[in-house]
Amino acid sequence: MRVLFAASEAAPFFKTGGLGDVAGALPKELVRKGEDVRVVLPLWTKMKEEYKDQLQDVLNFEVYVGYRRQYCGVKTMHLDGVQFYFIDNLFYFDREGLYGYFDDGERFAFYQMAVIEMMERIDFIPDIVHVNDYHTAFIPFLLKEKYRWIGAYKEIKTILTIHNIEFQGIYNKSILWELYGMGSERYDDGTIVWDNMLNMLKAGILYADKVNTVSPSYAGEIQTSEFGSGLDHVLRMESGKLSGILNGIDYDTNNPETDPLIDHHFSKEDFEGKAKDKAAVQELMGLPVRDDVPLIAMVSRLTYQKGFHLVLQEMHSLMQQDVQIVLLGTGYQEFEDGFRYYAERYPDKFAASISFNVKMAQMFYAGADIFLMPSAFEPCGLSQMMSMRYGTIPVVHEIGGLKDSVEPFNPVTGVGTGFGFQEFESFFLRQSVEKALELYKTSHEAWRKIQLLAMEKDFSWGTQSERYLDLYREILA
Numbered sequence: 001m002r003v004l005f006a007a008s009e010a011a012p013f014f015k016t017g018g019l020g021d022v023a024g025a026l027p028k029e030l031v032r033k034g035e036d037v038r039v040v041l042p043l044w045t046k047m048k049e050e051y052k053d054q055l056q057d058v059l060n061f062e063v064y065v066g067y068r069r070q071y072c073g074v075k076t077m078h079l080d081g082v083q084f085y086f087i088d089n090l091f092y093f094d095r096e097g098l099y100g101y102f103d104d105g106e107r108f109a110f111y112q113m114a115v116i117e118m119m120e121r122i123d124f125i126p127d128i129v130h131v132n133d134y135h136t137a138f139i140p141f142l143l144k145e146k147y148r149w150i151g152a153y154k155e156i157k158t159i160l161t162i163h164n165i166e167f168q169g170i171y172n173k174s175i176l177w178e179l180y181g182m183g184s185e186r187y188d189d190g191t192i193v194w195d196n197m198l199n200m201l202k203a204g205i206l207y208a209d210k211v212n213t214v215s216p217s218y219a220g221e222i223q224t225s226e227f228g229s230g231l232d233h234v235l236r237m238e239s240g241k242l243s244g245i246l247n248g249i250d251y252d253t254n255n256p257e258t259d260p261l262i263d264h265h266f267s268k269e270d271f272e273g274k275a276k277d278k279a280a281v282q283e284l285m286g287l288p289v290r291d292d293v294p295l296i297a298m299v300s301r302l303t304y305q306k307g308f309h310l311v312l313q314e315m316h317s318l319m320q321q322d323v324q325i326v327l328l329g330t331g332y333q334e335f336e337d338g339f340r341y342y343a344e345r346y347p348d349k350f351a352a353s354i355s356f357n358v359k360m361a362q363m364f365y366a367g368a369d370i371f372l373m374p375s376a377f378e379p380c381g382l383s384q385m386m387s388m389r390y391g392t393i394p395v396v397h398e399i400g401g402l403k404d405s406v407e408p409f410n411p412v413t414g415v416g417t418g419f420g421f422q423e424f425e426s427f428f429l430r431q432s433v434e435k436a437l438e439l440y441k442t443s444h445e446a447w448r449k450i451q452l453l454a455m456e457k458d459f460s461w462g463t464q465s466e467r468y469l470d471l472y473r474e475i476l477a
């Protein structure tokens with residue numbers, strides 16, 4: 001099976017969140033299973049030198065972005081058996097960050113047309129093009145409307161994976177001819193319009209042969225007006241081709257026995273390293289090094305989606321407990337400032353690093369006792385799975401992928417892999433944290449038992465990639 005996996009980021013080259021993790025790990029696993037899966041990415045200039053040195057030129061051509069001819073270089077390299085293609089254009093991709101520029105519409109218009117026009121030129125005509133989120137969601141539409149005259153592309157099937165329905169790629173109608181050089185028929189008849197604007201994700205949902213999202217619960221939730229971000233009616237209409245597949249995590253990199261980013265390794269049989277990792281986090285963050293105090297960690301984008309307004313509401317009360325909390329994240333100013341305030345107010349109990357730091361993230365997953373993730377909605381969420389893999393017990397809002405991956409602790413049976421609350425209110429968040437703290441403090445055996453259950457859970461892509469293979473086979477059948 002030949003698959004071209006198109007995304008805007010993939011670890012270890014570029015990662016701003018879960019999409020990067022998935023695009024890095026899933027293709028690798030599918031290749032291990034013997035499939036010819038290749039990945040295409042923009043060549044963001046932030047790429048590390050060690051990877052830049054390995055890039056080889058394939059070819060270059062020009063892409064028409066409206067009436068302008070833009071240079072498009074294609075470079076390639078292999079990593080872990082996967083062939084990666086990179087679309088090179090400094091004008092579009094030489095920026096500080098990946099997203100959030102005034103010309104994102106044009107940058108991703110160029111990228112998506114480049115991906116399609118590249119396939120013929122590099123002589124890789126896939127059976128399936130697998131696109132991800134709005135940055136590549138227009139590809140199924142373009143293949144069927146703009147490029148339908150290319151005979152070689154006629155049999156190509158498409159899958160759209162929605163990693164977060166909040167981001168839809170909403171633009172003015174005029175980009176159809178100004179950037180894509182297309183007529184506006186599908187806009188004028190309403191097909192690709194939502195709320196009087198052109199909507200990339202809606203186009204992807206309608207034109208892809210299959211649509212999936214990153215957890216079974218989220219697949220259900222986005223069909224409701226509460227979580228569908230306006231596209232729920234489209235998803236209900238297309239529910240026959242919609243499914244949910246829980247993401248996995250990369251077991252090569254997220255492994256407490258071998259992770260090169262943590263100082264002390266450990267396993268289910270021997271937790272000594274975990275205690276040392278905890279001390280390392282406390283030391284790094286300037287907190288008193290104590291093994292008896294429960295250490296709660298948060299690693300996240302600091303946004304309303306991730307529920308940080310609830311955390312801030314409860315900070316004073318939480319700080320009255322014998323507890324330590326560490327936070328790693330960047331995001332909205334009000335949250336960054338809010339957490340800075342608490343770090344000054346409670347220097348012995350709370351410390352924050354307002355940064356994006358992959359090593360520190362791994363240190364937190366490994367060294368903490370509890371991981372807090374109270375997302376308002378969560379398509380899948382990877383951090384809670386990474387925590388569990390390191391024996392760190394998650395406390396979560398039971399929604400989306402958090403609900404599908406964390407089994408709430410049952411005090412009667414002593415079974416569970418975390419703690420959860422259902423109503424999205426700060427009171428219930430605090431109550432769940434307190435339940436976790438109580439178990440931690442009162443029963444070492446009970447705590448160890450849930451740590452082991454969490455570590456034994458199978459969140460590997462080895463297993464989850466099978467579901468993607470089933471989906472691919474279903475499309476091609």
Ligand code: ADP
Nearest residue numbers: 017018300301329355356357358361381382383
């Ligand atoms: P989302 O994709 O919505 O941001 P996920 O839980 O699916 O959330 O994935 C987040 C990924 O990004 C995880 O790998 C997490 O460790 C990483 N991450 C988030 N914030 C930071 C940060 N400040 N520093 C390092 N890694 C981070």
